[in-house]
Amino acid sequence: MTARVSTGTENALELRAVSKRFGALAALSDIDLTVQPGERRAVLGSNGAGKTTLFNCITGDFPPSDGAIRFFGEDVTGFPAQERIRRGLRRTYQISLLFTGLTVLDNVYLACLGVSRGRFSFLRPRRSSPLVATAEDLVDTVHLSDVAETRVSDLSYGQQRQLEVAMALAGAPRFILFDEPAAGLSPTERRELVDILTGLPAHIGYIIIEHDMDVALRVSDYVTMMHNGRIFKEGKPAEIEEDPEVQALYLGGDDSA
Numbered sequence: 001m002t003a004r005v006s007t008g009t010e011n012a013l014e015l016r017a018v019s020k021r022f023g024a025l026a027a028l029s030d031i032d033l034t035v036q037p038g039e040r041r042a043v044l045g046s047n048g049a050g051k052t053t054l055f056n057c058i059t060g061d062f063p064p065s066d067g068a069i070r071f072f073g074e075d076v077t078g079f080p081a082q083e084r085i086r087r088g089l090r091r092t093y094q095i096s097l098l099f100t101g102l103t104v105l106d107n108v109y110l111a112c113l114g115v116s117r118g119r120f121s122f123l124r125p126r127r128s129s130p131l132v133a134t135a136e137d138l139v140d141t142v143h144l145s146d147v148a149e150t151r152v153s154d155l156s157y158g159q160q161r162q163l164e165v166a167m168a169l170a171g172a173p174r175f176i177l178f179d180e181p182a183a184g185l186s187p188t189e190r191r192e193l194v195d196i197l198t199g200l201p202a203h204i205g206y207i208i209i210e211h212d213m214d215v216a217l218r219v220s221d222y223v224t225m226m227h228n229g230r231i232f233k234e235g236k237p238a239e240i241e242e243d244p245e246v247q248a249l250y251l252g253g254d255d256s257a
């Protein structure tokens, strides 16, 4: 496996000895993780491995029990979620958070409005608003221009997941956490999502939690495998794919690693 060490330059994300306990349960134990700017990282692991807990600690949805988290060099361990968003961190959730009665464009516009500090307005968006143009660009980035004026409730499930990617792109993020964006998608929808993720601007790094090994390996530069709240393996996609221990865990259902 390729070793990942800090180069001394500013990393996008750096976790040092991060642990999270829920009572007696250690959901995360001693996690060290370094992700460089623009890097695309997949986090894989069985149910309960601690992947979503890892995201929650990084976003500030809840604090770690121990350890430190740095975002582009700044210690954000004690920062509330909103402060991390202001610094360019975004996430998507397993559960959809879309306004289903509004159009695709309105959803993205509202996401842009929500992250543009101090510019709240109760008026309907005007076509001339710069934020509308930004929202249109984001809709295009996720291949939804043809349905920009369609209500979200009339979109396919796959299109709704694409829309969630657009919403995460609002407000010029530097880093995005994608929580199982391919879950429930058809093979065609998965290919579309892979195209969208691999086509994102190069400066935007991300971590993607993904159960589908094929999707994870295609959209990432580097892979972190978790099991029982710990990192047990890291490497490039090709190394992970060929690793016998990973194969045993993923294909054989071995729970003893």
Ligand SMILES: Nc1ncnc2c1ncn2[C@@H]1O[C@H](COP(=O)(O)OP(=O)(O)OP(=O)(O)O)[C@@H](O)[C@H]1O
Pocket: 022, 025, 026, 027, 045, 046, 047, 048, 049, 050, 051, 052, 053, 054
């Ligand atoms: N708020 C919480 N309170 C108590 N236990 C929790 C909480 N959140 C997570 N856990 C527990 O922590 C462990 C890790 O859960 P987590 O959701 O992070 O795993 P995961 O790898 O994301 O799994 P999945 O793939 O099923 O989403 C599990 O045993 C879970 O039951």
